[in-house]
Amino acid sequence: MLLREKMETEHFSSSEKAIVDYILKEGTNIQNKTVKEIAKATYTVPSTLIRVSKKLNYNGWNDLKEDFTRECEYLESHFLNIDANLPFKNNDTIMSIAGKIATLKKESIEDTLSLITHDDLQKAIQIIKKASCIHLFAVSNNLLITQEFKHNMARIRKDVRIHGLQNEVIFDATLANPDSCALIVSYSGETYVLDNIIKVLKNKNIPVIVITSIGDNTLSRKAECVLRICTREKLYSKIATFSTDSAITYLLDVLYSCIFALDYDRNLNLKIETSKSIETGRFSTVDILKEEEF
Template sequence: MLIQDRFEKCTFSNSERVVIDFILNQKMDIQNMTTKEIGEATYTAPSTLIRIAHKMGFQGWNELKSAYLQELKYLETHFCHVDANIPFLENDTIMSIASKIAILKKESIDDTLSLITHDDLQKAIQIIRKASSIHLFAVSNNLLITQEFKHNMSRIQKHVEICSLQSEILFQATLAASSTCAIIVSYSGETDILNRCILALKQNQIPIIAITNIGDNTTARLSDCVLKICTREKLYSKIATYSTDSAIEYLLDVIYSCVFALDYQYNLDLRMKTSQVIESDRYSTVELIKEEHYK
């Protein structure tokens, strides 16, 4: 859940609610305001801000303020051109639709890139590097998206286990070896079966990488490493999962590429040699994509 949503839904006293309303109204303007100045503007004591922060699980006002401003900056500085939920309208031409979907996918990737931090990505790659194999957990549409990641990783001898039967994934999590690691893909972060898998994985002391939204959610809290993706779509009030799909695909491609780069020349040689043997009968009349031995 986003901080601004938690502001709306948490239980606060009357004086605390006055301060919350002020913060939500002023938005980025609170950046340079002290607790004293906010207190004077709302006719409340500066300590009210500290109580609000504690109620929301932060150590103090400065921590809450920093997190809130960072969230606002993300929400206000990205995704200006297309509505992620309704990217095109009834009267749009087919070329207009084509253009808007292209813009949406590009913005989703740019948005996700802006959320990647070096330390989080490095932590995820090191977890994968040390693991004997990867268990990847997802449901519904996200499950389909992960298949390409499994395919790519297998080409550099990295084993990824994906269970396609939702009724069986909890067994897979429970029986997972401690030498492995896990990737959980959950846009909402509140999918019950996936969070139950996390609890089972933690019992086996298996490190967990979460791919999820930017807000506070159960999956993120339970995981060892969190990689955030573009968070613009509603859960179901949308034409399709264009934005989320692009964000997840991009992030999985980034993970694969970073793992590939850990032993770049070996992996490149491996892919070239095996592909040349397995796909030697592939042919094209287009000069641009022809392989050298056909020229």
């Protein structure tokens, strides 16, 4: 749940509600406002602002202000001219549709990049690096997206096991080795079966990386490391999961590339030599596709 959604649904007293309404109206303008200034503008007292912060599970006003401002800046950036849920209309030409889908995918990747922090990415890389095996859990369409990640990682001898067989995923989580790690992909972060899986993994002290949307959700609260993706789509009211798919694919590509880079020369030589021996029959008459002899 987004912070602004919490602020709109939480029960507040009349004086607290005055402050919340003011914050929601001002948006990023609250960044440079002090407790006294907000209290004066809302005809309340500074202690009321502290109570609002506590109700929203913050230690104080500065922590609340920082998160709220960051969320506002994210929601106001990118996607200014395109709707992730309905990126094209029924009267668009085929070339207009082609252009809008391209824009949507580019925006989704840039949006996801803006959510990546160095520390979170570094933590995920170190977890994967140390693990003997990466157990990957997802459902529905997200499960299909992860296949390319498994394929790429296998080419550099990193074992990724995708678990998607219905009624077997909890069993698989229970059997996971202590020196492995888990990667869970969930846009909402509230999928029932994935919540059960993360409970099992936590009980076994297996580190969990979660790829999910922004805001507070069940899976992100329980994970050792959280990587956020572009959060612009509704759960159901959309043409397709264009934006989410692009964001997840991009983030998995980033993880693979960072693991690859840990031993760049060895992995590159391994990839090239393996491909050369397997794909001996491939050729092209187009110069740009032709391989150079090393």
